[in-house]
Amino acid sequence: MVGLSVAWELQRIGHQVTLFDPHLRQAQSENAGSSAALGLLMARLFRRSSGRGWRLRQQSHTLWRQWRDELQQRGHVLPFRAGLLQLATTAAEQEAQVQLASQREDLRLLQPTELEPLRPLVPQPCLGGLLSPGDGQLDPIPAMQALLEDGERLGLRVEASAVSALERGSTGQWRVRSALDSPGSFDWVVLSAGLSSSVLLEPLGHERPQHPVLGQALELQLAETDQGESNWPGSLSWSGINLVPRSGGRLWLGATVEIDHLQAQPQELQALRELGGHAPPWLQRATVLRQWQGLRARPLGRPAPLLEQLEQGLLLASGHYRNGVLLAPATAAWAAEQIENAGQG
The missing domain is CATH 3.50.50.60 (FAD/NAD(P)-binding domain)
Structure with a gap:
């Protein structure tokens, strides 16, 4: 990419x-890292508000909108799902979200009562969430x-x-x-x-x-009884794991973080599949359609x-x-x- x-x-x-x-x-x-990526574009939800990393994310946030518009005007298809909801699983995460929301007007805090109507149900534990309508997910391929x-x-x-x-x-x-x-x-x-x-x-x-950091991801098909149009306000980020809704009752789930591994570790994939023991029933009933992996290059x-x-x-x-x-x-x-x-x- x-x-x-x-x-x-x-x-x-x-x-x-x-x-x-x-x-x-x-x-x-x-x-390959790019073809294995889920394509989450997290710029506005980035915790820092200064430094090179912050500046690069904000610049890319603006440029991706311009690039998508320009390329789509010339007939290219760039599937993009707007919205990224970061869920808080601990009191510390919740407090950090409160502070971030107070600094950025484009972010909105969601209380547990606002998350309950979401289908499929969001993973638990969940004390609340922070929604960024401007972030989202771009299909990398x-x-x-x-x-x-x-x-x-x-x-x-x-x-x-x-x-x-x-x-x-x-x-x-x-x-x-x-x-x-x-x-x-x-x-x-x-x-x-x-x-x-x-x-x-x-x-x-x-x-x-x-050095390599291997990541594994899954595409899941929800059971027929759990299907229906998702009303998630975009993709979800829960305890470092990303859940990306797809059409037809499918879901992308990823990715593992396997440091210095060149070969995929089955136990890491199983933990991802089970959300570390917190997978909701609808996720447990889902069928694996495919799995893939990639190596991310991390500077030493x-x-x-x-x-x-x-x-x-x-x-x-x-x-x-x-x-x-x-x-x-x-x-x-x-x-x-x-x-x-x-x-x-």
Whole structure:
């Protein structure tokens, strides 16, 4: 998602861009982070009110609205479900929600009596909730397809091959080695390769370690007796677990946080399925339609994401951990700013 967003934005503002990704012309790999994401866009519900993380979220919050409008006007489909309801399971969480609601007029506190009519019933324990109508959930697969198709319409060149090495050229350009017959030369390289970013940077003398955090998710079909049009005001976040209503009585449930795991742990998936022992009856009766997983790249010793100009012509835009879909537009804007400013200088 991040790589496609950067490529689309740069092509959109007039640069000639080549995008290298071995999975662009086929299904994403089993461990790809973007295709495994649930696409929760949590910006206004973010607890902090200052700092880089806050600024990136608010910028992306604005840009995603603009991007969706622009792409949909050109006929692309970007399924978006507005609304995000964060449930409080403890008194401390409830107090934090009260404080946040007092600071932001667009957020609304919901009392337990207002949550009781919701169908299906919200998980318990639940002392209340904080609703953000402006946040929501974006389906990442159609969004990535829209960025790719519109980018190609604008002239984006796509190379469905893996990059094996980056080399400094003698003329100040960068040579990108891949499965192509000859390396390509470019004025700028933007590296958004997740865990592979560190591997490509090490031979250049840049140490930016990232470690994998595996996440598993489920798509569930509610039992016929539990089906009906959901009246949830969007997606739910309960004790760090996200529940995303889908059409036809389906539900996305995710995701686990399995640090330093490359292989999925069955017990983690079972705990997710049972909401740690708090799954309501309707969720227990649901049938698993499919399960999937992905690896999120989390920076080691540095805050996520990694947005750095490492040297002339080399940008690192990686390590977004669990917020790649959310922060993709702000990341693209940052990369464009670095390149545009360099051109003006």
